[in-house]
Amino acid sequence: MTKLQAEVENIKKLINQSQNIAVVGHQNPDGDCIGCCVAMSEWLVSKGKTISIFADGDIPEKFFYMPKAREFNQHSAIEHFDLLIVLDLSDVDRLGVWNSLTAKSDKIIVIDHHIKPAFNQADILIDLPQYASCGEIIYDLFELLKVKITFEIATALYTCITCDTGCFLFSNTTANTHRVAEALMAKHKIDIEAINFKNFRAYDRRNIPVVTYVLKNMKFEFGGRLSISVLPYKFVKKWNLNYESRHGLFKYATDANGVICSIFITELSKGEFNVSLRSLGTIDVAKIAQKLNGGGHRNASGATYHGSLKDLKQILVSEFAQVID
Ligand SMILES: [Mn+2]
Structure with a gap:
């Protein structure tokens, strides 16, 4: 049994018993961080949860093809959360200005693929450095949870996978990375040309x-x-x-x-x-x-x-x- 399989029932239980949920990624949010926060939030909203999304730093406009990317950092006044879901980081310092979220939340789930896991406050800590992106972990988790993958979720997870593998060029790319990308493309008709142009080809000529x-x-x-x-x-x-x-x-x-x-x-x-x-x-x-x-x-x-x-x-x-x- 994998670590993910072992924790699925515990994750399900924590989510089911929570209503007001915060989802947070790392400071200087990148495509993986933004994509997995978006995918997680899309799913939780479809389950009727109240969601707040956070990541310390600007969300680059190029990611606004994911509608939920516009919803980051809009909920600073909320004082308490039933559950905090921390994605794509396992070092509490990388919460940046949002590090107070841990004290405001009853329970904490951390899902990450970095090498240095150091999140002592977590009730559930899933650290899987063999994964190329956190989005790839989320896809495998969603499969185990039998989540209905929507077009929006598929677009967000494809963003995660391509951004953290340099569009499948880096050595962290595995057979599972390609399997997940294949599933997202085959079943959900995502617009890979548009996503990849924004993330891998387009540049700002003012930067020349x-x-x-x-x-x-x-x-x-x-x-x-x-x-x-x-x-x-x-x-x-x-x-x-x-x-x-x-x-x-x-x-x-x-x-x-x-x-x-x-x-x-x-x-x-x-x-x-x-x-x-x-x-x-x-x-x-x-x-x-x-x-x-x-x-x-x-x-x-x-x-x-x-x-x-x-x-x-x-x-x-x-x-x-x-x-x-
Ligand atoms: Mn990542």
Whole structure:
């Protein structure tokens, strides 16, 4: 019996006995986080539950093809929930401004696929790092719960799966990932061309000067196996770049021929840096992120660093020196 099968009856029981339910994803919400909060909320609303959806940060407009994506962070005044469902994060710190939700909720279910589970408040904790996306877990859970998958739910779950696998390009993609995508396409007639255009092809032409800067200033170490890109605060501020558009720049760092590890540093404010790490194959960048009090997956992780850019680069280069040879 899988962990998911073992917990299905407990999840069903907690949901059945709850009326006022909060669904929350991680800060800097991405496609997986937004999609699984939307899919979960669509289902719970169809069961007559009262739902509030939260995630600390802006919801990129490109995700508004999912109607429920517009409903995030609208319910700040509510003081109490029967149940809190935490999706796509297992580190309580990544609730950000919504970390007070745990104290306001009678029961907590956490469903996640990151490597660092640390959610002590959870009544039910499902951490399955073998899954490429949290949305893929939700699909398997919905199958076990015999949930009627609607067009809206299928669209949201397909968004999760494609966003966390780089549209099936990353090494986390499994046979089950494809099985779930096949089921969503075959049974629910989702518009994959429209979804994939928004998430993988369309870009904002106003960002071209930033792309130019990043490409011009990319540095390579270890004979071209490690790439380092830095986005200074003046660009983040001038172009008002949100997490989503900053992240779109990362592919230039990761996809150069010969690169097996990449670092993308964004200066969020003076002395505060967002660090994103990527790797190919067995090189574990989650371990490096954890040394900076961050976390993530083996091949994709991140952290926030306070200090000088020079020190940060030095720490990262020496960490990578130990794993890259
Ligand atoms: Mn995810």
